[in-house]
Each structure stands twice: as C-alpha cells, then as structure tokens.
Amino acid sequence: MAKLNVNGRDVEVDADGSTPLLWVLREHLGLTGTKYGCGIAQCGACTVHINGQAVRTCVRPLASVSAGDEIVTIEGLSEDGSHPVQQAWRELDVPQCGYCQTGMIMASAALLAKNAAPSDDDIDREITNICRCGTYRRVRAGIHLAADSLAKDASKAGGAA
Amino acid sequence: MSLVNVSRRRFLVGSSAAGLSLGLALPFGARRAHASADFPDEINAWVVVQPDETVIIRIARSEMGQGTLTGLAQLVAEELDCDWNRVTTEYPTPTENLERGRVWQSFATGGSRGIRESHQYVREGGAAARMMLISAAAADWGVPASECSASKGTITHGPSGRTTSYGKVAGAASRLEVPEQVSLKDPKDWTIAGQPLKRLDTDPKVTGAQVYGADISLPGMLNAAIKQCPVFGGTVKSFDAAAVAGRPGVRKVVQVGDDAVAVVADRWWEAKTALDSLPVEWNFGEHADASSEAMAKIIGEALDADQAFVGNERGDAAAGLERAAKTVQATYAYPHQNHATMEPMNATVKYTDDLCEVWCPTQNGEGALATAAEASGLPPTQCQVYKLLLGGGFGRRGAIHDFVRQAVLIAKQMPGTPVKLMWTREEDMTHGQYHPVTQARLTAGLDDDGNVTAFRVRIAGQSILAGMMPERLGGGPDPVAFQCYAPDGDHAFAYDFENLLVDHAMRNPHVPPGFWRGVNANQNTLYTECFIDELAHAAGRDPLEFRLAHMKQHPKNAAVLKAVAEKAGWGEPAPDGVFRGLAQCTAFGSHIAACAEVSVKDGQLVMHRIVAATDCGTAVNPQQIEAQVEGSFVYGLSAMLYGECTVKDGRVQQTNFHNYPVMFIRDMPEVETIVMPSGGFWGGVGEPTIAVAAPAVLNALFAATGKRIRSFPLKHHDLSAA
Incomplete structure (x- = not known):
C-alpha cells in the first residue's frame, strides 16, 4: 500500500508503483477532474500540483511520490471553486x-x-x-x-x- | 448541465426501476408534443417548469464546447419570457425522441447547424409554452388570456394587477393542448437571445465536477483498452490471450469485430498495459503498401484527368482563358489532418438480453442509437443512449460511431457488466476519420486592365461522402467537395467571374475521410484566396481593391471584407516589419473575412494580430460567437503550421502530440472579432472562420517574404530570406 497526501487528506492506495499518478488519482481515488489527454506529458490535461509545482501526472510513477508530498488536484484547488x-x-x-x-x-x-x-x-x-x-x-x-x-x-x- | 437527462432525472425522482424503462412504455410513433400523466411537469416537449420556478429547457443538439446548448436555451427562454437566472437544461434521449414521433427533431450537431437549423421550432416551443402558462393563469382567474402578459416567469393580469408565477400554474398549463399557431418575436425586441450572456455549462468545467464520457463510473463497471489493426482495412489474424490472462486486474481478452482486440480489466491502466504486452498477429490486407507519396502521385495525375464532376460552371472558361492577355496558374495541395479531440474516443455500455445502454460523447445521439441497435442486435426501442458533454467533437463524433460499435461488441461478450472503452491517444491518432487529402490546380486569365477573364479550378482527390456514406453518392459527384465553390447557397463562391469552371476528379485513397471542422471549406478557401492574391499581384493591383472589384454581386462578402480592412488599417502603414493579408468566403451560411498581420523573424513566422468579421445574419450570443471565431483560428492555423497525417506501409505515422504538434498559447495571435449580423438569415458560426484563417496568414506571409506557400504544413518550408 502506498501512502499519499491528496488535497490535504492522507490516503492509502493499492497500486503498482509503476502506475502513473494520473491513473491512481482517477481510478483509485475517483478524482476524475484530472484528465487523460496524451499519456506522454505533451498536453497538460493531467496537471496537478505537487508541493506547489505544476506536474504532469501521466508520466509520474506512483513510486516517485512520497507520503510527505502534498498533492493538490483541481478538486482541492479551493474549497468551493473560488480560487x-x-x-x-x-x-x-x-x-x-x-x-x-x-x-x-x-x-x-x-x-x-x-x-x-x-x-x-x-x-x-x-x-x-x-x-x-x-x-x-x-x-x-x-x-x-x-x-x-x-x-x-x-x-x-x-x-x- | 449535469449528467441528468430526462430518463435519469425521472429515475432519480421516481420509482427506482420504472424510471429507466419509462420511455419504453410509451406508444411508439405517436407525436406527442403535449404533456400527459407520463410527464406531469412538462409544459411541452421543450419546457419543464418546476414548483420552485426552475425552468428546464430540453436541448436535442449536442454541446461540445461550441456553445449551442446555451444559445438554444436563450432562444427558448426568449420566447418563454422566463427568468434566465432560473434556467437549466437537460438532454432528452434519442430513444425518447423516437418514441415521441421525433418531437425534438434532429439530434445531429455538425455543419454549424445546431442553431441555424433548429431556431424556428425551438422558439415555437418556447412561445407555445408561454401561451399555455398564460392560458392556465387566465383560466384560474376567469379572465381572457389576452388581458394577461408574462415577464421573467411572472404572469400579470393587466386590468386587475393580479400576478402569479410560472411555477404555480405549471401543473395546470401542462394539461392544456399545445397551441399550433404561435407568433415569434422580432429579433430586435430580444432581451435574452442576442445578448452576450454567460454560458450555462461553465461552473463544473472549472471545478473538475464535469463528468465526461472518459470519467463515467457505474457500479461494477470494468474498463477496456483497444488495439485496432494498424493498417486500415486489415483484420485480426490471431492473439494470445493466455499471455496476459494472469496480469493484475485482467478479466477478459476479446476480439472486437474483425479488426480489433480489447483487454477488459478492473481498471483502464491495467487493461492498457496488458494490451501493450498482448501478442497480436494481423492480416494487413490489400493496403499494406500504401503511402502518402503514392496517393499524392495518383491525385496529382488526376489534375489532368479527362473526366471530372462539374460543380459550378458559368460562361465559357476556355474561351475566357483564350482571350486573356495574361494567364496565371498555380497548383496547391492539402494534407490529411486528425481531429485530435482532447478527450479520446470512448463509450460505456451495459448490455443485457433486453436492454443495451450507452453512455457516450456524441455529436448525433440518434446516430449513436442506430449504431448501438445495429451492434447489439436489439431494436432501437431496447437501446438507450445517454449523451454526455463532449471533450471536443470537431466532426469526429458525429457521422460514424466506431467507438460505440466497439463498446457494444465488447459489452455484449460480458452481459450484465458495464464496460467503459477508452482509446489511447495513439489509437485516436492512427484510427481517425481524416480531413480529406486533395490538390487543386487554379488557372485564371487577366485582361489588359488586370480584370479576370476566366477562373478555372480543378480539384483532385478525396471525397468525404464517398468514404463515409457511399450509398448517398451512388457513384455520382460529391456536392460537399464543392464547398465555397457552389453556384449559390450556404457555400456560394463569392466572386462574380463571368467565365467559371470548377470540377472535381475524385480519387479515394484507403485512408478513411471525415468531416473535419470546417470540412472542405478549409482547403477550398485556402486555394481560392491564396490564388486570388496571386492574381492581384500578377495584375499589379491592391489585393483589397482587386477582390472588391470582382465581388459586386456579393455585397455581404464585400461588407465583411471592408470591415476587417478598415479595422486593421489596410492601406495605412503597418508597424515596422509587419505585413498584412486578406481572405474572405461564404461558408456554412455565413459571410466571413479576416485580415492577418504577420512578420518573419529569423526565418520564423510571427502572427501578431488577426481582425475577423462574421455576418451570421442573426447573432444569438455575440460573446460566444467571438469565442468560436478565436478558437477557429487556433484550429485552422494549427493545421496550416503543423498539421499533417502521413501514411507509410498503409498506416498513419503520427501517433501523439509530439509528432502531430498543434498550436500553443505562445503561437496565438491577438484576435479582434467583429460580429456584424445583417439580419434576415441564420448562418453558422462554429466552422466558417477556419476557412479564412490560413489564407489570410499566408497572404500576409507572401507580403512579408515574397514566398508563395502552396503545400502544407508550413513547417516544411524555409521562410528565411532568399
């Protein structure tokens, strides 16, 4: 089980370490606001923040993210869509x-x-x-x-x- | 707009299982525009008013970003005189449409027709609902309806000053007959339509809450990834399912039709990675050696073919060329393009022996329904298509629903289990319905005064209709191939030349063609407008003056052309190093012009500014028209700069955005849009501007460099000073 911090919550996911973070977010955590567009970091539809930096998650393996990294998706950018x-x-x-x-x-x-x-x-x-x-x-x-x-x-x- | 549609909403508010099958209990074929016990809160097919005053407007056409959903709602709301702030929308399903005698008419959303083809009956629907609501209030008060009026959802009895609301009388109104005679407002009196209102579908798109087809999740749903034969027309020879059977999450490996294999797994990433390692053997078929070069040779030879379909002829072009003092000729070519919607093709299907349900992004719900019925073997009344907002359409999701067919064929092999099929970007790039490939030779004569004596266009190449719906052609001409060369109508050729001949030598390569946003208006206008520029140059005349001198019978085209020229400052000095170019056309029923300003620095094209004008007759939402015009430049100029799909060994070589690049924000010029509806007609908006994008820029590029680009994309050309 991999430990992640997503939108301020600690979560555990049962996924292979090679799984791109995009698919962990979408398929394991149900956060479908982050999109699949190309799978090769060309289009940016899968962009989230990791420790405040914009990251293209379709090529970012789960194993490269640690429990201490703060991941923010569109769902967590603001509480009420007011960013x-x-x-x-x-x-x-x-x-x-x-x-x-x-x-x-x-x-x-x-x-x-x-x-x-x-x-x-x-x-x-x-x-x-x-x-x-x-x-x-x-x-x-x-x-x-x-x-x-x-x-x-x-x-x-x-x-x- | 949410996921909720008619069936689903009633499913949510009504009894559990009855909701989804509700439509099936209705008498088939009866045209029921009025409400009944089955639809208690429906005023008529277009309008539902709820007790809390929420107004639900039914939208049959698809929303794919072009703003039609909001525009159609504005038109209904305008005639309804409801409170716009209370308006929401829902999609009826195509099966319901079928069962109610096609009360919502066409669901097709293409050809920039969403509004221009349905404005009349949707406005009548809104007006009829208003009359019914007023009649219900008048009956309750015991006064003549003629003494009552409505505004923002409030009904007032003039003489007494009594008021009530739509929500209070909706129940009574829904039991009235729908009036057959309604009168519509003059657009000059509009207060909702015609206004630059905000879109209705923005909020969930900025919070991530919007559910696209790619995002849908159903209880017990599995996910499928698919691999199709890389060569068009090839088939599956064999595959080794056992090789991936033990992989995590994998449930089943299935053949899909005769040309594809899919892996079904718990999660899509598991399905995709298993598919990547699945051994598959293909029969590549008869096109295994096809190449773009071979196609170009065949099409090029057709420029001289004796036989061709004539699309427009007047006067005597040959005689006009004979008497010319000077003859100008040029040959242009335009490559295959992929739609490259941001959301890859997908569909989710749950199949049982008596019901096939499909959730998908589609430009034509009825087309998706027909595909679901054909692939499932069930009658259409036992199929349901629940439309979702599209993550881009551009013509890819309208005419042929290959992705729906595949999803049904997969789900049929797993009855009772919902399966979501999603393509990879690589499948999407290599199995598109491509912008047709054509070449054109243009020949014109000029007299001693630099006026055109004859204009001759030979188009050679691919026909969309021949590839997509050959039964419609029966071996005859493809009228769509003559967009922007037509004698009259939505795609009328907008020059006066008295001696004109345009014909098409059809040559159809094996690459499947499709309706690609802007369709044949794109390259046909590029051919015409660049060549007109060549003529003006050959005649030693100003490109604006030369055009205007030859379009006296096309005053609306002249008006948009003058508008862009004036705003861009044509005839006045441009900023240092900046050069201008013009283009104009009639496409999709609208009159369009553009003036581009470019410079070339270190061999690189810089597009600074484009002024564009649109006369769409009637403007339903000016700020959304601006958005469509801006977006059209991105689509059209991406193709001009970078876009081409090349074929080698029978297959498309471009696989993703790294080798099929498109414009970024850094490439985006400033766009100034002039919306100038002249009234009296309804023209399309989503596509026509694409046609003028490339030629305006190319003509400016010629002014800057003296280089005339006649083959595309531009990235193959050296723009550095000669």
Missing part, C-alpha cells in the same frame, strides 16, 4: 468543451503562485497546455485577470495591516 483563477475563468467564460481546462487552471494557478504578475512572455513560456477548442486568448486574459484580483487582495490585506 482567483477559477473565478477569472467564470468571469471570462474561458472554457469551451472544458476537457483541458482543469489542467489549464492548475498550470495557471501554479504560475501565479511563483509569479504574481506574469507578463505575456512569461505566460507564453510557462503555459504549454494544449487546448484544441482554441481558448488561448481567454486563457491569457484569465491569467491576467486572476493576477489583478490577487494583487487587489494583497493590497487590501496590506491596507488592513
């Missing part, structure tokens, strides 16, 4: 078919966590998830909107202090 990126996505109606969007949101949230005000060049470099519907223009706008909203929250917090 600034999720709110920006709603505000701009970013998703079309939506299948890639959970990975897109996780990649964007990880980018904002390390770079609170990403430039267009930063986005071009860091966001390499594939969307076939072609939502890229709104994804970019959504990241900027979420960054603005985070900045406002930060300045509010600063003002209160």
Whole structure:
C-alpha cells in the first residue's frame, strides 16, 4: 500500500508503483477532474500540483511520490471553486468543451503562485497546455485577470495591516 | 448541465426501476408534443417548469464546447419570457425522441447547424409554452388570456394587477393542448437571445465536477483498452490471450469485430498495459503498401484527368482563358489532418438480453442509437443512449460511431457488466476519420486592365461522402467537395467571374475521410484566396481593391471584407516589419473575412494580430460567437503550421502530440472579432472562420517574404530570406 497526501487528506492506495499518478488519482481515488489527454506529458490535461509545482501526472510513477508530498488536484484547488483563477475563468467564460481546462487552471494557478504578475512572455513560456477548442486568448486574459484580483487582495490585506 | 437527462432525472425522482424503462412504455410513433400523466411537469416537449420556478429547457443538439446548448436555451427562454437566472437544461434521449414521433427533431450537431437549423421550432416551443402558462393563469382567474402578459416567469393580469408565477400554474398549463399557431418575436425586441450572456455549462468545467464520457463510473463497471489493426482495412489474424490472462486486474481478452482486440480489466491502466504486452498477429490486407507519396502521385495525375464532376460552371472558361492577355496558374495541395479531440474516443455500455445502454460523447445521439441497435442486435426501442458533454467533437463524433460499435461488441461478450472503452491517444491518432487529402490546380486569365477573364479550378482527390456514406453518392459527384465553390447557397463562391469552371476528379485513397471542422471549406478557401492574391499581384493591383472589384454581386462578402480592412488599417502603414493579408468566403451560411498581420523573424513566422468579421445574419450570443471565431483560428492555423497525417506501409505515422504538434498559447495571435449580423438569415458560426484563417496568414506571409506557400504544413518550408 502506498501512502499519499491528496488535497490535504492522507490516503492509502493499492497500486503498482509503476502506475502513473494520473491513473491512481482517477481510478483509485475517483478524482476524475484530472484528465487523460496524451499519456506522454505533451498536453497538460493531467496537471496537478505537487508541493506547489505544476506536474504532469501521466508520466509520474506512483513510486516517485512520497507520503510527505502534498498533492493538490483541481478538486482541492479551493474549497468551493473560488480560487482567483477559477473565478477569472467564470468571469471570462474561458472554457469551451472544458476537457483541458482543469489542467489549464492548475498550470495557471501554479504560475501565479511563483509569479504574481506574469507578463505575456512569461505566460507564453510557462503555459504549454494544449487546448484544441482554441481558448488561448481567454486563457491569457484569465491569467491576467486572476493576477489583478490577487494583487487587489494583497493590497487590501496590506491596507488592513 | 449535469449528467441528468430526462430518463435519469425521472429515475432519480421516481420509482427506482420504472424510471429507466419509462420511455419504453410509451406508444411508439405517436407525436406527442403535449404533456400527459407520463410527464406531469412538462409544459411541452421543450419546457419543464418546476414548483420552485426552475425552468428546464430540453436541448436535442449536442454541446461540445461550441456553445449551442446555451444559445438554444436563450432562444427558448426568449420566447418563454422566463427568468434566465432560473434556467437549466437537460438532454432528452434519442430513444425518447423516437418514441415521441421525433418531437425534438434532429439530434445531429455538425455543419454549424445546431442553431441555424433548429431556431424556428425551438422558439415555437418556447412561445407555445408561454401561451399555455398564460392560458392556465387566465383560466384560474376567469379572465381572457389576452388581458394577461408574462415577464421573467411572472404572469400579470393587466386590468386587475393580479400576478402569479410560472411555477404555480405549471401543473395546470401542462394539461392544456399545445397551441399550433404561435407568433415569434422580432429579433430586435430580444432581451435574452442576442445578448452576450454567460454560458450555462461553465461552473463544473472549472471545478473538475464535469463528468465526461472518459470519467463515467457505474457500479461494477470494468474498463477496456483497444488495439485496432494498424493498417486500415486489415483484420485480426490471431492473439494470445493466455499471455496476459494472469496480469493484475485482467478479466477478459476479446476480439472486437474483425479488426480489433480489447483487454477488459478492473481498471483502464491495467487493461492498457496488458494490451501493450498482448501478442497480436494481423492480416494487413490489400493496403499494406500504401503511402502518402503514392496517393499524392495518383491525385496529382488526376489534375489532368479527362473526366471530372462539374460543380459550378458559368460562361465559357476556355474561351475566357483564350482571350486573356495574361494567364496565371498555380497548383496547391492539402494534407490529411486528425481531429485530435482532447478527450479520446470512448463509450460505456451495459448490455443485457433486453436492454443495451450507452453512455457516450456524441455529436448525433440518434446516430449513436442506430449504431448501438445495429451492434447489439436489439431494436432501437431496447437501446438507450445517454449523451454526455463532449471533450471536443470537431466532426469526429458525429457521422460514424466506431467507438460505440466497439463498446457494444465488447459489452455484449460480458452481459450484465458495464464496460467503459477508452482509446489511447495513439489509437485516436492512427484510427481517425481524416480531413480529406486533395490538390487543386487554379488557372485564371487577366485582361489588359488586370480584370479576370476566366477562373478555372480543378480539384483532385478525396471525397468525404464517398468514404463515409457511399450509398448517398451512388457513384455520382460529391456536392460537399464543392464547398465555397457552389453556384449559390450556404457555400456560394463569392466572386462574380463571368467565365467559371470548377470540377472535381475524385480519387479515394484507403485512408478513411471525415468531416473535419470546417470540412472542405478549409482547403477550398485556402486555394481560392491564396490564388486570388496571386492574381492581384500578377495584375499589379491592391489585393483589397482587386477582390472588391470582382465581388459586386456579393455585397455581404464585400461588407465583411471592408470591415476587417478598415479595422486593421489596410492601406495605412503597418508597424515596422509587419505585413498584412486578406481572405474572405461564404461558408456554412455565413459571410466571413479576416485580415492577418504577420512578420518573419529569423526565418520564423510571427502572427501578431488577426481582425475577423462574421455576418451570421442573426447573432444569438455575440460573446460566444467571438469565442468560436478565436478558437477557429487556433484550429485552422494549427493545421496550416503543423498539421499533417502521413501514411507509410498503409498506416498513419503520427501517433501523439509530439509528432502531430498543434498550436500553443505562445503561437496565438491577438484576435479582434467583429460580429456584424445583417439580419434576415441564420448562418453558422462554429466552422466558417477556419476557412479564412490560413489564407489570410499566408497572404500576409507572401507580403512579408515574397514566398508563395502552396503545400502544407508550413513547417516544411524555409521562410528565411532568399
């Protein structure tokens, strides 16, 4: 039995160590918000956070993750879907078919966590998830909107202090 | 939209087992638009109003990202005069449609027809429901219905000022006859339709709660992975099931039809890895030596073939060329493309001797139902298809439901056990229904003033209809091959040339073709609009002026072209090193134009900005039209930049996104969309802009480099300065 910490909960899974984390999340833990798109880390639909970093789980074996690693999936990004990126996505109606969007949101949230005000060049470099519907223009706008909203929250917090 | 559909909702709220078989008890073939004891809360087939004032609007067409679900709901809600904030949606099942005399009409969602083909009857459904709700309130009050009005779900009796709500009178309204005569609002009076409202299906897509076909889980469900013969038309010779029988989770190894093998296991990853190590022998069949080069040779020779189907002819093209002062000729080619939906093909099936249930993403629920019936051997009334939101469609999940057929054939070998079949990306890439491969030779004459004396197009190559539904052709021409070259209609050729001949020498390779978003409008518009640019250049005329001079009989096309030219600043200096290109067409009933701005730096194309205009006649949701236009550039330009499926030894060589690359966000130009509905017609939105994407960019690229690209994808060409 492998021990994992997923969305703040300690869980045990009975899976071979070679099983990609994607399939552990989807098939053992029922967390289907993380998607299978390519299986070779090209499309990013399977993106989750491990210790705050965006990770493509379709090529990440279970055995490479330890009980101390904090795994966050789209289901755990926020308690009630209120993460600034999720709110920006709603505000701009970013998703079309939506299948890639959970990975897109996780990649964007990880980018904002390390770079609170990403430039267009930063986005071009860091966001390499594939969307076939072609939502890229709104994804970019959504990241900027979420960054603005985070900045406002930060300045509010600063003002209160 | 949730998983809930009509049957399932009633299953949840009604008695346990009766719910799912509810539809089967209905009289077959009777067209029942009105409610009855079977549907107590239904006003009519399109509208359910619940006591808590929730309005459920039934949507027959499929949602795959294109926004049709929201647009259709807006149209019904507009005529219903309900409170938009209370609106939710549900899919009826195709079996229910069959049993109710096709009260919801077509379920097909392709050809950008979702709204333009059904707006009339869905609006009538909403209007009829409004009349019934008002009549029920008036009857309760004992006043004439003509003295009552409705707004946002509240009914008011004018003279007395009394009010009630839709939810309170829904029960009584549902017992009334559905009126046959209804009048519809003028679009200029719309307050829900025509507005840039938010989509209804966004929330679960940002929380991960949305259940796609790939995500479905049923009690006791097993998972299947499949491997099809790598060569199209080949078959299974043998496989060694015993070799993987002892692997973890493996339950069964089955042959699927004559060309595929599947492993069924507790979990999909177990099925997939077992399948990877399953020894399979194939009979590759007669196409084992086929190659893209051989196909290109056959198609290229057909450019000179004596016989071809004529798609559009006026005047005398040969005579027009004879008297030309100058003749221009060019040959273009367009490769196979894969749809590459983000969600790979999948379907989940539970089969028993008297019921075959299918959960799947499909662009045509009725097509999926027909496939389920054929594959299961059960009549359609003993099959159910529960549609799920699609993780991309683009034409791949509409015409041929190979994935449904396979899932039924697998589940039939395990009666009573639900089985989810999901393809790997590799299967998806190598067993698609590919954008047809064609070449075109275009020849035109110019007179001394640089006006066109004749325009001649020979298309050679693959026919989608011949590959997918040959019975519809009977050996005759494929009208779809002439998209954007048609004499009139949804795909009218949008130039005036008095001497015109367009024909098609059909040559069908063994690679299965399909309707790929934008279909033949894509390459046909690329051929035309790049060649028109060549003509303008040969005539020494401005590409905008040259086009406008030859499209006086196409004022709506001229209007969108002028709109993009003006907004992009055509005729004014572009930023340093930036060059512009134009394209226009009529496709899927809409008039479309684009102006692209590009530069070339170190041999690399940079797409800075595209201004696009759409005259779709009637705009149901302008912000979703913008989303479709933006997305169309990604789809069309991905193909232009990178897209090709090549064949060697009878099989497709591209297997995943590493060797079938598509655009990333870094490739995305700024897109400015002009939505300019001129009224009086309903044009499609999801596809037409794809057609102008590549030629606008290619014409800008020519302006930048002097290089005319005539074969694709662009990645094969050296763009560095000569």
